[in-house]
Amino acid sequence: MKKLKLSPLLLLLLLAPAIGLASPVDKIADLIKQGNAHELAKYFAANIDISLSDNTNVYSRAQAELILEKFFKENRPIAATVLHRVNSSATVNYTVLQLQTDKGKYRVAYTMKEVDKQMVVIELRIEAEKT
Known part of the structure; x- marks a missing residue:
């Protein structure tokens, strides 16, 4: 019987999700799913372009956190699914x-x-899904 050897890099890639090494893109998706505006704001650029309910503006990190906190209070997240990713x-x-x-x-x-050298959110758009 042959033994399968895993290189340390491959092993790290396989175990990354289990030990909390998710990419910033995945962390943002998870925080949105949780409705956690405070933790989400930690990933914002100093100024962020936010579009919410046909209202688009550039906000400071603190202002953006308050806007999202209000949105999540009024619309409690249940689930989030990644539809598209471009990297x-x-x-x-x-x-x-x-x-x-x-x-x-x-x-x-x-x-x-x-x-x-850090990935930050520079733009966030939230719009009601058209049915």
Whole structure:
């Protein structure tokens, strides 16, 4: 019987989700699913472009946290599913989620960009899903 050898790198990749080494893109999706505006704001750029209910503006990290906190209080998240992910660049990522809340479904899109060697959210769009 042959023994299967796993390289340390392959082993790390296989165990990464189990030991909490998820990518920033996945962490953002999980925090949105949890409705955790406070932890989510830690991943925001100093200024972030937010579009919510046809209202688009650039907000500071603190302002954005308050806006999302209000949204999550009014629309309690139940589940989130990644619909689309574009990570063709090591420095920019784009993700689209379907967010199921107690009030309905929303389409959430966010763009992350590397700033000072850290991936931060620079744009967040939340719109009611069209049926």
